[in-house]
Structure formats: C-alpha cells, structure tokens
Amino acid sequence: MSETAEPSAWRLPPFLRTTAFRLTLLSAGLFALCSFVILALVYAATVGASMNRADAAIAAEIAQIEARYAAGGAQGANRYIVQRSVGGGEFLYLFQDPERRRISGNISSLPAAPADAQGRVRFFYERAPADGATGGEGRNARGQIMDLSGGHRVFVGMDVEEETRFISNTLNAVLLASALALGLGLVSGAVVSRRFSKRLDAINAAARAIRAGRLESRAPRNHTGDELDELSENFNAMLDRVEHLMQRMRTAGDSIAHDLRLPLTRLRGRLESALIEADDAEEREAALQRAIGDVDELLRTFNAVMSLARLQAGERRRAFEPLDLSALMADVAELYEPVCEEKGMEFALDCPPGLRLLGDRELIAQAVANILDNAVKYTPEGGAVVLRGRRTAAGAAEVSVTDTGPGIPMAYRARVLERFVRLEKSRSLPGVGLGLSLVQAIAEVHGARLTLDDGPGAVDGQGPGLRIALTFLAGEG
Numbered sequence: 001m002s003e004t005a006e007p008s009a010w011r012l013p014p015f016l017r018t019t020a021f022r023l024t025l026l027s028a029g030l031f032a033l034c035s036f037v038i039l040a041l042v043y044a045a046t047v048g049a050s051m052n053r054a055d056a057a058i059a060a061e062i063a064q065i066e067a068r069y070a071a072g073g074a075q076g077a078n079r080y081i082v083q084r085s086v087g088g089g090e091f092l093y094l095f096q097d098p099e100r101r102r103i104s105g106n107i108s109s110l111p112a113a114p115a116d117a118q119g120r121v122r123f124f125y126e127r128a129p130a131d132g133a134t135g136g137e138g139r140n141a142r143g144q145i146m147d148l149s150g151g152h153r154v155f156v157g158m159d160v161e162e163e164t165r166f167i168s169n170t171l172n173a174v175l176l177a178s179a180l181a182l183g184l185g186l187v188s189g190a191v192v193s194r195r196f197s198k199r200l201d202a203i204n205a206a207a208r209a210i211r212a213g214r215l216e217s218r219a220p221r222n223h224t225g226d227e228l229d230e231l232s233e234n235f236n237a238m239l240d241r242v243e244h245l246m247q248r249m250r251t252a253g254d255s256i257a258h259d260l261r262l263p264l265t266r267l268r269g270r271l272e273s274a275l276i277e278a279d280d281a282e283e284r285e286a287a288l289q290r291a292i293g294d295v296d297e298l299l300r301t302f303n304a305v306m307s308l309a310r311l312q313a314g315e316r317r318r319a320f321e322p323l324d325l326s327a328l329m330a331d332v333a334e335l336y337e338p339v340c341e342e343k344g345m346e347f348a349l350d351c352p353p354g355l356r357l358l359g360d361r362e363l364i365a366q367a368v369a370n371i372l373d374n375a376v377k378y379t380p381e382g383g384a385v386v387l388r389g390r391r392t393a394a395g396a397a398e399v400s401v402t403d404t405g406p407g408i409p410m411a412y413r414a415r416v417l418e419r420f421v422r423l424e425k426s427r428s429l430p431g432v433g434l435g436l437s438l439v440q441a442i443a444e445v446h447g448a449r450l451t452l453d454d455g456p457g458a459v460d461g462q463g464p465g466l467r468i469a470l471t472f473l474a475g476e477g
Helices: 019-086 161-211 227-276 281-312 325-342 361-378 435-445
Strands: 091-096 102-105 120-127 137-147 153-159 321-324 346-350 356-359 384-391 397-403 448-454 466-472
Touching: 019 091, 019 102, 019 137, 019 153, 019 161, 137 161, 161 227, 227 281, 321 325, 321 361, 325 346, 325 356, 325 361, 325 384, 325 397, 356 361, 361 384, 361 397, 361 435, 361 466, 435 448, 435 466
Parallel strands: 346 384
Antiparallel strands: 091 102, 091 153, 120 137, 137 153, 321 356, 384 397, 397 466, 448 466
C-alpha cells in the first residue's frame, strides 16, 4: 500500500503559507481596490467633464441656428450653416427641409445611430484626409438633432476623437495603476512575510533547542523595538529566569544536602548509641531526647521549605486585611527583648502608634521575627539591635532592624536572599539558610521591597553592622 504525497513542485514556499503573508495579501488587495475606486471616480469625472463640454458647445451652436431661423426663416438659418461649414470649424452640420431632403451642411446624411430622448446621438464618421487623397479616417463624434418650428430639421455634431482618446488613455492608466498597486502589494507582502517568517523560524528554532535540553539557547534580536524584537526580549528574559531558577534548584539541593547531613548523621549516631547502651535506661532516654531534637530540627527545615513554596505560589494573598503594624511590632519586640538581655545586648523599639497597612498579620510577624532572629544571632555580646517603624515621605510603611554585628558584604547581599544560602562564617551557627528567603517571599506576596544596607558603623571596634528594611509600598490599609 503506497501513500500518495503532494508533489513538492506544487507546494508553496513556507513564507507564502504564513498568516503574515495572508494578512499582507489582504492589505494589498484592499489597497488595490481602494486605488481602483479612486481612479475610477477620477475617470468618471474626466469622461463626464469632456462629454458635458461637447454637449454644451453643440447646444450653444443649435441655439445660434434657432435664433437665425427665427429671425430670417430657413434662408437665414441656411446662410449661417453654409458660412460655418465653409469656414472649416469644429462642427458638423446638416440642414434638411420638411421632406427631409438635404439643403446644406458638411455631411450628407444623418448618423445611423439612434438618438436619445433629447435628440443626442453618438456616432462615427469619416473625415477626408487634408491632402485630398481617397479614403478617410474614422473618428468619434457626438451630435444633436433638432426639429425647427417650420418643419425643418437641423443636425449639429462635434468631433470628439481627441477627447475619446484621452478618455481611453485615462482608462488604461487606471487599469495599469490598479494592476501595479496589486502587483507591488504582492511583492511587498512576499518580502515582508519572508522576513517575518525568517525571524519567527529563528525563535522557533531556539524554542526547539531549549525543549531538547540546551537551556543556553536564546532567541535572536535585531534591537529595532518592534513586536518580534519585544517577543524575543521577553522570551529570553523568561529563559534567563528559568535558567536562574534551575541554578537555584541545583544550589539549593547541594546546600540542603550539606546542611541536613550533619543532623541526620548525628541522629543516626545517637540512635545507634541508644541501641548499644540498651541496658542503661537513663542514657537511652537521653539519646532519644536528643534524637527527637534532631528530628524537630529537620521538621523545621522542611516546614520552612513548604512555607516558602506556598508563599511563592501565592496561596496567602487572599488573607490580607487592615492591621495595626505598631501593635504587631510591639508584640514581636516583647518576645526578643529578653533574648537580647540574656545575650548581653541592648534592644530598642522605635515605632509611632497608629502605623497601619493592608497585609497578612501572621506573615508580616514571621518576617519581622526572622529579621530580628538573624540580628540577634549574628550580633556579638555588647552590641545593639534596634527595631524601628515609620511612615516614609512617599506614604509607605517601613519596618527596619538595625544591628551592630559583622554585617554582610555588598557582593553577597543578593545571594543571601536565595534558598539555603549561608555564608561560610555562619555554617557553625544553627539554621539552614531559609530565614531571609522567607522574608523575601513575604515581601513579594505583599508587593513590598526588601533592602539590605550598612549599619551604623563600628561600635567598640565591631561593625559595620547591618540594616534590613521592609518597605510596604501599598501604604496604609
């Protein structure tokens, strides 16, 4: 059983099968149609003006003959016609008696073409050559037949060959211009659609390469700022984001493996020790208690990861409500002030009453607590931590925590906001590197801005410290 494929010779090139080419073809057709209508109106106006001029001249000449007929009878009209015929003017004359016999004129008989209701007629006639040779030239003419009051009939015609040729040339020009408009539209459509198709093919090729696993591929840009260039820019920005997320996932996997290896190893060792020392109930109980502590630490890590995932998925956006930020900060400060005193550090709360905003109370409290927890953790004994709230000049509510600890170098401030990122000097301290990641996610949920700046400077040789601020741009709730 053989399949019959369409011969390649009958297939249009790919760019001619694109939507862009069809749209361009439609535009070209509409343009050609509009051009044809405009030129047709010009043609009709030209024909009407030329024929109206000829009819007006014929009517004026007949009026002159009628005036001569009224004043001098048939003889007066005949003299006028003879004079005009001999003079070689532009008119054709025929004067007939009541029996329709020819009296005078420069043509021998009336045209064979039928006349309309006004007596107007279009006809051809032969004009003798100027050199007297035999034969004549067929020419277009218009005329009018008029019956005079005494029964005589007069015919006045006018040669309109030049006007007819001009009209014919105008019609040819209209048709030629319309054909050129359509042809140029097709050619321009093919050129534009080919260029459009090539650029789309390049974007599709990049997409296919990425689907095949080559994430470093990018869509080409020509930096013209047009729609395809903007599409490529957004496409590449999306790929950069995906690549960054993939890198973060790899880094997070390495970091979580590093951070969880120690508590898991410790947990296994304690369980093994409890199993070996099964005869000593107190030792076994103590080992199990320590193992439970290790399990709690692991659960806290995984709960933090799940909370961060839910935040980044936007699950908590519907829980926003007006809240008193001043009261919330006072509650959090009440929890951390004793911790600072126990570590020999100064703690201060600076927040005016009535500071309000629209948000999730639980999440904002968690963000402030995470920032304070970091400050307390890294500020040495004798240092200071300040929790401050204020309304900025732009109307935004700002929460900041300033400490006198070692601070974070400028080069690492963006990196510490990522998941499971911990600087080397903090590896020996408790934590898994999710605190500031959660704060960043909470800030994104609230449309807030998280900034890390230098602290107040050296205090007793320690510093420069760190200032972490959450700015809620939505302002008062």
